[in-house]
Amino acid sequence: EIVLTQSPTTIAASPGEKVTITCRASSSVSYMYWYQQKPGASPKPWIYDTSKLASGVPNRFSGSGSGTSYSLTINTMETEDAATYYCQQWSSTPPTFGSGTKLEIK
Amino acid sequence: EVQLVETGGGLVQPGRSLKLSCVASGFTFNNYWMSWTRQAPGKGLEWVASITNSGGSTYYPDSVKGRFTISRDNAQNTLYLQMNSLRSEDTATYYCTRMTPGPNWFAYWGQGTLVTVSS
Numbered sequence: 001e002i003v004l005t006q007s008p009t010t011i012a013a014s015p016g017e018k019v020t021i022t023c024r025a026s027s028s029v030s031y032m033y034w035y036q037q038k039p040g041a042s043p044k045p046w047i048y049d050t051s052k053l054a055s056g057v058p059n060r061f062s063g064s065g066s067g068t069s070y071s072l073t074i075n076t077m078e079t080e081d082a083a084t085y086y087c088q089q090w091s092s093t094p095p096t097f098g099s100g101t102k103l104e105i106k
Numbered sequence: 107e108v109q110l111v112e113t114g115g116g117l118v119q120p121g122r123s124l125k126l127s128c129v130a131s132g133f134t135f136n137n138y139w140m141s142w143t144r145q146a147p148g149k150g151l152e153w154v155a156s157i158t159n160s161g162g163s164t165y166y167p168d169s170v171k172g173r174f175t176i177s178r179d180n181a182q183n184t185l186y187l188q189m190n191s192l193r194s195e196d197t198a199t200y201y202c203t204r205m206t207p208g209p210n211w212f213a214y215w216g217q218g219t220l221v222t223v224s225s
Contacts, residue, residue: 033211035151042201042215043151049210086151090210094167097151 002027004087006098012106019074021101023065023087032070033088034063037100043086047072079105108132108214110202115219118192128185128202128216136160136180139205142187143212144198154200155187156209170196192223 003026013019023032034047045054047063050070060075074081082105087098114126126142141156155176156165164176175188185202199220203212 031210035212042218043212044215045211045213048206048213088151088211090208093165095153095156097153099150 001094002029002089002092002096004089004096004098006085006087006101008101009099010102010104012104013074013077014106015077015079017077017106019077019081019103021072021085021103023070023072023098025068025070025089027092028067029070029089029091031089031091032063032065033090034072035086035088036083037086038083046085074103077105108204110204110214110216112200112202112216112219115200115221117222117224119225120193120223122192123188123190124192124221125189126187126200126202126219126221128187130183130185130202130204133204135178135183138207139209140176140178140185141203141205141209141212142176142185142200143203143215144196144200145218146195146198149198152198156205157185189221192221194223197221197223 005024007022031050035043036046037043051063062073065071084100084102086100109131112128118124142154144152144154157176161178173191177186199218201218202216204214206213
């Protein structure tokens with residue numbers, strides 16, 4: 001099973017700040033996927049195929065990476081971006097998720 | 107608009123069974139793999155089961171293999187999860203999810219149904 005390790009676990013950012021969340025895989029994966037989840041809500045698909053934004057995702061978000069190292073970046077933090085973000089792979093079965101990064105507003 | 111509506115959650119005693127349902131709409135159900143994913147209270151996401159678009163093949167992690175069964179009725183646009191021999195660690199919100207062709211990721215999620223396993 002491929003283990004996904006996200007860092008940091010928690011991060012606080014001020015509006016306008018640049019934020020980067022990292023996801024490291026225990027083995028190489030072809031693509032990484034990201035979800036945003038706010039309290040009491042279902043996860044929302046956020047970034048697919050490593051760098052493509054899901055419908056409705058603001059273009060201040062971007063995704064990048066390859067092999068075992070991937071990242072989600074927010075170019076300029078906004079208050080509505082406060083949420084928990086999860087990475088996910090299905091290059092090999094079972095599909096696995098990272099443990100999540102909680103992004104808070106400073 | 108894709109909609110996934112789960113039902114069937116509730117409080118159940120350890121060792122008992124429960125069956126979840128998910129009614130899908132807004133897309134051609136029999137064209138897509140479907141999955142169940144769960145989230146224990148205050149915890150992260152865990153894949154529970156997947157089924158091919160025809161229902162001919164199913165997949166499970168070791169944590170539920172032999173206890174859970176995913177199935178589908180393409181005529182009724184409905185996905186099921188039969189959960190047997192439930193344990194306290196199965197307590198979670200269970201989400202019905204639609205996959206993308208590949209399958210690669212969980213492209214659409216339902217609102218979830220809470221299953222609590224407790225005596």
